Amino acid sequence: MFLKRQLPFVITLITSLILIISYFSPHPTISPLRSIFQDWYMIIVAFTMFVGILSLVKVSIKKIKREKGIEVLYPVITLVSLIVMAFFGFLKGGLDNPGFDFMFEYIMVPLQATMFSLLAFYIASASFRAxxxxxxxxxxxxxxxxxxxxxxxxxxxxxxxxxxxxxxxxxxxxxxxxxxxxxxxxxxxxxxxxxxxxxxxxxxxxxxxxxxxxxxxxxxxxx
Incomplete structure (x- = not known):
């Protein structure tokens, strides 16, 4: 019970107090701690992204097993897109890789534009009612x-x-x-x-x- 409830509360309290004090205190021992906590924060964010990817894969696989007909294409496309984007992202050049840049510019950007254009109709409908x-x-x-x-x-x-x-x-x-x-x-x-x-x-x-x-x-x- 201590590890599940009390320890996270103690860690949250200590880190929060140190981060708050660091913004008001010029003491030389406080600033390094703030930098360390910020680095830990980025590490935790990276792990949460990894957990999110695993959750997306798990949910998509369940949908593939459960759905029938054309509905099964959506989780399949999601998984394929995830794998392909990750593959090009890990190649030489990373985000500047030509394959990654091509998929982003000619697939991701048009899809985003389509979503925002569809939102315009919902906004117009909501405005008419309001x-x-x-x-x-x-x-x-x-x-x-x-x-x-x-x-x-x-x-x-x-x-x-x-x-x-x-x-x-x-x-x-x-x-x-x-x-x-x-x-x-x-x-x-x-x-x-x-x-x-x-x-x-x-x-x-x-x-x-x-x-x-x-x-x-x-x-x-x-x-």
Missing amino acids: FRAKSTMATILLITAFIVMLGRVPIGEWITGDLLHFTESSFLSRFHIPNVTEWIMNVINMAGQRAILIGAALGVMGTSIKIMLGIERSHLGGE
Whole structure:
């Protein structure tokens, strides 16, 4: 029980305290420890990638044995792609190997582009559902999104551009649609993003403190 529950907690607490202190203390004995822990972290990450590859192979083999028909092609393609990419990656040149570079440029990149292009349809569908003016907040969201999208296309420049060209008023230039779009993105949107980031950082800090103190032990298999 000690090796399973208490020892990981002690290691987590000690390493966390040393890493936190190293950012605030210039003591010469602390910095080398931080470098050592960071090297250990990279070693652990490498082992987790190895475990992930083994898990992928195990799951794919199970699917090959279980699936029938065309469905069996997907795990087969996954395993073949994994083996081929690993083979070229271990050859001379590593990531700069021509075979590895060819597969990445002409297989991986087009597949990523295809996935992102498909996501555009899901985003459009979700936006259509979210932008329905069913309440005051939804109406504000709809108007703001409309202004931002209008300011990102040439027609937004054309709608208010001619009016400002004839008036040459510095006050009216503030209402130029591209200028309004930039103000929304740099002021309102940035304020919301910072609030979300601050909230996420506070959540990370709270979770980290709970893990360090042993309150949160779900990563050790506890409840």
